[in-house]
Amino acid sequence: MPAKAPPVGDLLTAKLTALGGRIRAQREQQKVTATAAAEAAGMSRVTLHRIERGEPSVTMGAYLSAIDAVGLRLDLTDPQAARADARSTGVPATVHLDAYPQLKRLAWQRHGVTELSPAEALSLYERNWRHIDQGSMAPNERALVQALVGTLGGGRLLV
Numbered sequence: 001m002p003a004k005a006p007p008v009g010d011l012l013t014a015k016l017t018a019l020g021g022r023i024r025a026q027r028e029q030q031k032v033t034a035t036a037a038a039e040a041a042g043m044s045r046v047t048l049h050r051i052e053r054g055e056p057s058v059t060m061g062a063y064l065s066a067i068d069a070v071g072l073r074l075d076l077t078d079p080q081a082a083r084a085d086a087r088s089t090g091v092p093a094t095v096h097l098d099a100y101p102q103l104k105r106l107a108w109q110r111h112g113v114t115e116l117s118p119a120e121a122l123s124l125y126e127r128n129w130r131h132i133d134q135g136s137m138a139p140n141e142r143a144l145v146q147a148l149v150g151t152l153g154g155g156r157l158l159v
Contacts, residue, residue: 020054
């Protein structure tokens with residue numbers, strides 16, 4: 001029987017859900033079944049599904065095993081150091097939506113939001129890349145995507 005989930009706030013819940021979704025997307029992209037991935041990670045299929053849903057009661061060791069089994073890597077970063085690195089690599093501290101039309105189209109559901117963090121911008125690009133009209137993407141927006149991918153995405157746009 002699964003352990004009782006520890007109390008976590010909305011932000012941590014969203015991060016765990018995103019992490020689980022990323023693990024699932026990687027597994028599906030590789031066309032690996034949940035059973036095969038769970039066996040490779042040394043866990044049950046049910047535990048893998050709980051991880052892919054982002055359940056907080058699953059141990060960190062199980063998350064790390066699942067991450068490794070699908071070929072991902074988890075890096076811990078200091079947000080302040082990341083902001084300093086981003087400034088030195090051409091990534092703005094905040095991404096103003098009005099300057100990037102394709103990104104602004106992707107952020108339609110975020111009412112009243114005029115700027116995003118670089119990590120949020122990269123996440124929107126990656127999750128919605130199929131909706132981007134690459135032919136009409138302005139040079140400054142192409143440069144932003146390249147800078148985000150190089151700085152925050154490990155050199156690969158995960159689409």
